[in-house]
Amino acid sequence: MNMDDKRIKTEKIYTAVTWLIIFLGWYLITKFDIVSSTLVPSPYKVWMTFLRILSSGYNKISIWAHLGASFERLFTALILAVITAIPIGLLSGYFKKIKAVVDSIVEFYRPLPPLAYYTLLVLWMGIENTSKITLLFLAGFAPIYIACVSAVNNIKQDYILSAKSLGADQRQIFFQIVLPACLPEIFTGIRTAVGVAYTTLVAAEMVAATSGIGWMVLDASNFLKSDVIFVGILIMGATGILIDMGLRFIEKKLVFWKGYV
Amino acid sequence: MKEVLIDIKGLCFEYGIKNNLIGALEDINLKIEQGEFVCLLGPSGCGKTTLLKIMAGYLQPTRGECKMKGETISGPDWHRGVVFQAPSLYPWMNLNRNVEFGPRMRGLPEDEINRIRNHFIEEVRLSGFGMKSIFELSGGMKQRAELARVLANYPEVVLMDEPFGALDALTRLDMQALVRRIWQKNSTTIFMITHDIDEALSLGTRVLVMSDRPGKIVKEFCTDFTNTIFQTNPRHPKYSDNYFKIKDEILDLIHSQDED
Numbered sequence: 001m002n003m004d005d006k007r008i009k010t011e012k013i014y015t016a017v018t019w020l021i022i023f024l025g026w027y028l029i030t031k032f033d034i035v036s037s038t039l040v041p042s043p044y045k046v047w048m049t050f051l052r053i054l055s056s057g058y059n060k061i062s063i064w065a066h067l068g069a070s071f072e073r074l075f076t077a078l079i080l081a082v083i084t085a086i087p088i089g090l091l092s093g094y095f096k097k098i099k100a101v102v103d104s105i106v107e108f109y110r111p112l113p114p115l116a117y118y119t120l121l122v123l124w125m126g127i128e129n130t131s132k133i134t135l136l137f138l139a140g141f142a143p144i145y146i147a148c149v150s151a152v153n154n155i156k157q158d159y160i161l162s163a164k165s166l167g168a169d170q171r172q173i174f175f176q177i178v179l180p181a182c183l184p185e186i187f188t189g190i191r192t193a194v195g196v197a198y199t200t201l202v203a204a205e206m207v208a209a210t211s212g213i214g215w216m217v218l219d220a221s222n223f224l225k226s227d228v229i230f231v232g233i234l235i236m237g238a239t240g241i242l243i244d245m246g247l248r249f250i251e252k253k254l255v256f257w258k259g260y261v
Numbered sequence: 262m263k264e265v266l267i268d269i270k271g272l273c274f275e276y277g278i279k280n281n282l283i284g285a286l287e288d289i290n291l292k293i294e295q296g297e298f299v300c301l302l303g304p305s306g307c308g309k310t311t312l313l314k315i316m317a318g319y320l321q322p323t324r325g326e327c328k329m330k331g332e333t334i335s336g337p338d339w340h341r342g343v344v345f346q347a348p349s350l351y352p353w354m355n356l357n358r359n360v361e362f363g364p365r366m367r368g369l370p371e372d373e374i375n376r377i378r379n380h381f382i383e384e385v386r387l388s389g390f391g392m393k394s395i396f397e398l399s400g401g402m403k404q405r406a407e408l409a410r411v412l413a414n415y416p417e418v419v420l421m422d423e424p425f426g427a428l429d430a431l432t433r434l435d436m437q438a439l440v441r442r443i444w445q446k447n448s449t450t451i452f453m454i455t456h457d458i459d460e461a462l463s464l465g466t467r468v469l470v471m472s473d474r475p476g477k478i479v480k481e482f483c484t485d486f487t488n489t490i491f492q493t494n495p496r497h498p499k500y501s502d503n504y505f506k507i508k509d510e511i512l513d514l515i516h517s518q519d520e521d
Contacts, residue, residue: 158349161319166363166414167339176366180353257352257396 041227046234049227058216058228067239069211073129074201077136081193085141086186089148090178099149110142114200118207132204139200140193147189151182184258187251191244198240213239264330266418266450267293267316272325274311284475285311289325291469291478293418298444298451298487300461303471304515309454312476313422316452317343329418339363342411344421348403350395356382356406357391363414381409384443401432405439412443421453425460437464441487458511462486462504470514480514482507 023043029035030042037045053063092099109117118135125131155178163177205214213236220228251258274286285308293299303309314320315327318337327334329341337343350359358365361378369377382388385405390398398406404424411419424440425433441464444451455461461468468482486504 156349158345158347159351161317161337162343162345162349163362163366164337165317165339165341165343166366166410168362168366172366176362177351180351183353255353257394 038224039226041230045227046230050231050234053228053231059219061211063235066211066213066216067235070201070205070213073132073136073204073212074197076129077133078140078190078194078197080133080137081140081144081197082190085144085189085193086148089145089189090152090174090182092145093149093152094174094178102145103149106142106145109138110146114139115203115207118204122207127209132201132209135204136197136200140197143192143196144186144189147185147192148182151185152178154185155181183255187247187255191247191251194243194247195240198236198243202236263294263296265292266295266329267291267452268326268328268331269316270326270328272312272315272322272327274308274315274320275323286315286322287475287477289476289478293450293452295417295450296448298464298466299453299469300465300467301452301454301469301471302456302458302461302511302515303476304473305456307471307473308476309471310422312471313343313420313452313454316418317341317420339367339414340417342414342416342419344404344407344411344419344424346423346426348400348407350403350406350410352395354395355391356387356393356395356398359395359406360391360409360413362410367414377413381413384412385409385439400428401436404428404436408440408443412447412449416449418450418452421451423454423456426456433460440464445488458508461511462508468507468511470511480511482511 026040027043030037030040041049057063058066088098088102092102114135117138118131121131121134125134159177159181160173163173168176201212202214202217205212206218209215213232217229217232217236220226220232269289269291272286272289273284275282275284277283289312291299301309301312311320315322316334318334318341321335334341350356351362354362357378360382361374364374364377378391382391385408387402387405387409390402395403395406404427408424425436428436437460440451443449444464453461453464462484464487465484466487468484469478470480470482471477472479484507486501
């Protein structure tokens with residue numbers, strides 16, 4: 001245990017040093033004017049811009065409204081994806097006929113670049129939230145669905161056989177055995193889905209939107225406000241990490257046995 | 262005459278596709294009576310596990326019949342408990358939840374569930390570990406918990422597939438003594454597959470030897486060592502000449518098949 005603590009501590013120091021060096025490099029580049037400050041603003045300027053956006057917003061809309069708009073789209077889509085992809089995926093793993101129907105559709109659209117069909121969604125549903133949420137839903141659905149199918153196929157057969165011999169019926173086996181046994185892989189799927197949806201979100205907001213954190217970055221680039229672009233990117237990165245940390249926390253509570261089996 | 266629980270007649274099992282059938286079991290005839298402890302020995306890959314799976318209801322025989330109390334076994338049910346070689350305890354449930362899984366799924370009342378669970382956890386000497394997660398238990402404890410989980414349904418037959426194969430030698434001796442005690446105390450009926458001749462002789466009231474694929478039962482020994490030699494002091498058994506005679510005979514039987 002002690003050795004583990006020590007190792008984790010060393011790893012954390014490595015991460016911290018990496019970021020220190022990145023910031024130091026950034027500072028030095030701007031300090032000695034190696035690159036034009038229009039392209040790479042100084043850390044100080046970015047920090048001041050960050051405080052300004054925090055207090056008075058961007059384009060007369062507060063930063064929380066931008067983030068709120070983005071997260072509303074992201075989480076509505078993800079919740080929809082979770083509640084549809086998990087049952088459909090598990091059933092697909094269970095019943096080959098359902099898999100024959102759903103699998104080909106998912107396999108067809110999954111490799112497509114989201115922005116390719118986004119143009120169609122905008123034509124069909126308009127530039128409001130519906131098209132964006134549908135896009136993010138489609139992006140998030142595939143990873144969760146695929147994780148569920150593979151999870152069912154990978155279940156230890158002894159779990160199901162023993163449950164049958166202990167007197168469990170089909171429904172009990174599904175809820176007491178199949179669902180919990182699949183949870184570790186389902187969580188990996190959800191975390192992948194969040195990543196994919198988040199990337200897609202920023203791209204979607206760059207195409208047609210009037211608010212959102214992705215839109216803010218695009219708008220700033222039109223006016224060459226590189227400091228705002230930097231702030232936007234840093235916020236996106238940080239929130240992405242925070243969301244993943246939250247998911248990992250829930251995973252640790254729900255799938256406490258992971259890694260021991 | 263005791264009641265016949267399992268009755269197998271002319272059972273054959275083949276697997277593979279049409280023109281490339283491989284016979285796994287051939288003409289198996291076996292009756293298991295209430296209270297017997299039947300051990301099945303045989304070279305690896307001879308179809309022992311296949312036979313157990315048919316008895317459990319996981320597989321259907323190609324020909325012949327496998328009946329329990331006169332009714333053809335058509336699928337798994339809780340009257341036949343199965344102990345797997347690797348423990349199949351559910352890691353998302355604690356020990357208590359695992360042991361009471363059968364009674365709970367069958368919808369027994371809560372106080373009955375508690376009583377059964379406490380009884381069998383004590384029976385396998387795991388009292389005090391009820392709230393522990395499965396990954397906190399040692400290999401021997403897991404196999405004891407698995408046994409308790411199967412017994413909690415009061416099955417009429419317990420089928421065991423090399424249950425102690427993955428345990429170290431000392432833990433295995435402990436487990437054998439435990440199974441013997443539970444079998445004698447509850448007059449359970451047990452069918453056990455093993456590759457360990459000493460295990461079979463020290464536990465079984467009947468030891469069956471199976472041939473290489475396609476598996477046939479080639480010899481049957483009625484033994485009583487579990488009630489005589491191992492009854493008084495299982496840690497220091499006083500082996501008799503008869504014990505070694507049977508052991509040698511079984512060894513010769515199994516090895517003669519290797520040579521073919």
